[in-house]
Amino acid sequence: xxxxxxxxxxxxxxxxxxxxxxxxxxxxxxxxxxxxxxxxxxxxxxxxxxxxxxxxxxxxxxxxxxxxxxxxxxxxxxxxxxxxxxxxxxxxxxxxxxxxxxxxxxxxxxxxxxxxxxxxxxxxxxxxxxxxxxxxxxxxxxxxxxxxxxx
Amino acid sequence: xxxxxxxxxxxxxxxxxxxxxxxxxxxxxxxxxxxxxxxxxxxxxxxxxxxxxxxxxxxxxxxxxxxxxxxxxxxxxxxxxxxxxxxxxxxxxxxxxxxxxxxxxxxxxxxxxxxxxxxxxxxxxxxxxxxxxxxxxxxxxxxxxxxxxxxxxxxxxxxxxxxxxxxxxxxxxxxxxxxxxxxxxxxxxxxxxxxxxxxxxxx
Numbered sequence: 001x002x003x004x005x006x007x008x009x010x011x012x013x014x015x016x017x018x019x020x021x022x023x024x025x026x027x028x029x030x031x032x033x034x035x036x037x038x039x040x041x042x043x044x045x046x047x048x049x050x051x052x053x054x055x056x057x058x059x060x061x062x063x064x065x066x067x068x069x070x071x072x073x074x075x076x077x078x079x080x081x082x083x084x085x086x087x088x089x090x091x092x093x094x095x096x097x098x099x100x101x102x103x104x105x106x107x108x109x110x111x112x113x114x115x116x117x118x119x120x121x122x123x124x125x126x127x128x129x130x131x132x133x134x135x136x137x138x139x140x141x142x143x144x145x146x147x148x149x150x151x
Numbered sequence: 152x153x154x155x156x157x158x159x160x161x162x163x164x165x166x167x168x169x170x171x172x173x174x175x176x177x178x179x180x181x182x183x184x185x186x187x188x189x190x191x192x193x194x195x196x197x198x199x200x201x202x203x204x205x206x207x208x209x210x211x212x213x214x215x216x217x218x219x220x221x222x223x224x225x226x227x228x229x230x231x232x233x234x235x236x237x238x239x240x241x242x243x244x245x246x247x248x249x250x251x252x253x254x255x256x257x258x259x260x261x262x263x264x265x266x267x268x269x270x271x272x273x274x275x276x277x278x279x280x281x282x283x284x285x286x287x288x289x290x291x292x293x294x295x296x297x298x299x300x301x302x303x304x305x306x307x308x309x310x311x312x313x314x315x316x317x318x319x320x321x322x323x324x325x326x327x328x329x330x331x332x333x334x335x336x337x338x339x340x341x342x343x344x345x346x347x348x349x350x351x352x353x354x
Binding site: 035039041042044107 | 224225228271296309312314
């Protein structure tokens, strides 16, 4: 899959330390959250950061959760002022890199939560990699944090 | 698939239009001056089923955003920014401000769906819906394009749409365009600049 290099910070140096990374060490998933959204919406967006401290590229092939009917990875892009979304079948995180899912960029599309999400709820997401390994992330359902200061 | 509903080239000019108030003054980004665009009559319905036309833009500053309620990423983030903006602005005197969400997905966005959507962000937000033709009558005046993507096997589809926020003034003229990504603090600062500038310019 084509990797959008702009969204991938290649330098590991200078990364903020994370205390809640549930990963096994070489690959970590952190900062997971789900935009709460109106209770009537059929699809929510989810975000996280995946860091690859290993010496080789890794590929995410799927994200699943018992809480949703299905989950897709998408990329929002601005093209000539238009907001478009492209589904991503898989995403590569280069060795030593970090892939950030964030509003206006990569995001998880979380279809049809049953029952509806509750503010403050913790949702378990499973991130599957091409080599068969799997990581889990605890995503908090919340409103965007201080959107006034979003870049 | 589906119809491409593109309404560009309405003479609004570049999104990056800038106006230099005086040689020494910083430009106000997005301000359409000296050629604000008077909005022509249109007719849509608000989330309560009431008619919403040009007369409901007049007398207020209106921030318009075109989107759809099945949009998971850009739309809720933009409306969250507008909510923050509205909250920050509330303490200020002056002509009232309204935030107007215009649905570009008439197939799925029923008035009830739009009502519940906008009320989640603010009880003061207005949500508009209409037929494709009604939406186009309004959106084309803002140079807004929207395009329905292909359906998946499950019947889902996305709608590409303009990510900008548009400002109309108390006279019902399109006076400024805020390009994405949006930021409530920057939006508030720029709105004050625009408001003050137009008060002087229109005096």
